[in-house]
Amino acid sequence: MARNIPAAPSLKRSVQTIDPKVEIYIVCEGKNTEPTYFESCANYYGNGLVKVKPLPGAGVPLTIVQTAKDLKEKLTDSRNKQKIKNSFDSCFRVWAVFDRDEHPEVERALAIAAESKIDVGFSNPCFEIWPLLHLIEYGSQDGRHAVQKRLSSEMPNYDHxxxxxxxxxxxxxNFGTALIRANKLQAAREAENCIHGCPSTNIGKLVEKIVQNGKKGTKKL
Incomplete structure (x- = not known):
C-alpha cells in the first residue's frame, strides 16, 4: 500500500522585502565612477529603505543642473497628479553631481541649482578626492590628474x-572619518571666502542622507 510521505521542508529562507521609503535621483557627470559608488552606498548604508537612481553621463555642469531641474519638475508634477500623501521632501530628492575639473560656467551652474533648490554634490578638483579622504587626510591644491594618481596609489584596484x-x-x-576630513576642508575654504575652492568636496552630505534615511524610525530627508 502506498504511503503518503510528507514533502521535505524547503531549505530556502523566506526573504522579507522592504519597500524603499526614499528615492534619490542623482544626475551625474561620470558614466561609471559616481553611479557605481552611489549604488554601493545605497546597498550598504540604505538597509533597503533608500533607492538610488543615477542618471549617468549627463554632460557638463550647466547641462547636469538643467537636467536635474527638469527632472525635479517632472517628478513633482507626476506625484501631484497621483495625489501621493507624502510630501516632496519625504519621498524623493534630486541631486546634481559634478566636478570643478576644467569645465566652463561652473559658478553659473551652482547659482542656477541654488535658485532652483537643487541639491549639489560638488568636488574641486574632482570626485576622486572624496574616496581619497576615506584613506588619508589630503589638503594639497592639486589638479585632477594628481588626485586620481594619488587615489590609485592608496587604492590599488582603482585605475582611472x-x-x-x-x-x-x-x-x-571609513565614512565618518572621510566626512570629518571633508568638513575640515570646507571650513578652510569658507575661511578663505572661497567655499568652492580647491581642495573641497561636499559629496559626504549626499552619502549622509543615504545613511540617515537608512536608519529605521528617523526623520526622512
Missing part, C-alpha cells in the same frame, strides 16, 4: 584609465 571604479569594500567603514 582602465577601470575608474571605486573599491567600495576598502572604504565603506
Amino acid at each position: 584609465e582602465r577601470a575608474a571604479i571605486i573599491d567600495f569594500d576598502l572604504i565603506k567603514e
Whole structure:
C-alpha cells in the first residue's frame, strides 16, 4: 500500500522585502565612477529603505543642473497628479553631481541649482578626492590628474584609465572619518571666502542622507 510521505521542508529562507521609503535621483557627470559608488552606498548604508537612481553621463555642469531641474519638475508634477500623501521632501530628492575639473560656467551652474533648490554634490578638483579622504587626510591644491594618481596609489584596484571604479569594500567603514576630513576642508575654504575652492568636496552630505534615511524610525530627508 502506498504511503503518503510528507514533502521535505524547503531549505530556502523566506526573504522579507522592504519597500524603499526614499528615492534619490542623482544626475551625474561620470558614466561609471559616481553611479557605481552611489549604488554601493545605497546597498550598504540604505538597509533597503533608500533607492538610488543615477542618471549617468549627463554632460557638463550647466547641462547636469538643467537636467536635474527638469527632472525635479517632472517628478513633482507626476506625484501631484497621483495625489501621493507624502510630501516632496519625504519621498524623493534630486541631486546634481559634478566636478570643478576644467569645465566652463561652473559658478553659473551652482547659482542656477541654488535658485532652483537643487541639491549639489560638488568636488574641486574632482570626485576622486572624496574616496581619497576615506584613506588619508589630503589638503594639497592639486589638479585632477594628481588626485586620481594619488587615489590609485592608496587604492590599488582603482585605475582611472582602465577601470575608474571605486573599491567600495576598502572604504565603506571609513565614512565618518572621510566626512570629518571633508568638513575640515570646507571650513578652510569658507575661511578663505572661497567655499568652492580647491581642495573641497561636499559629496559626504549626499552619502549622509543615504545613511540617515537608512536608519529605521528617523526623520526622512
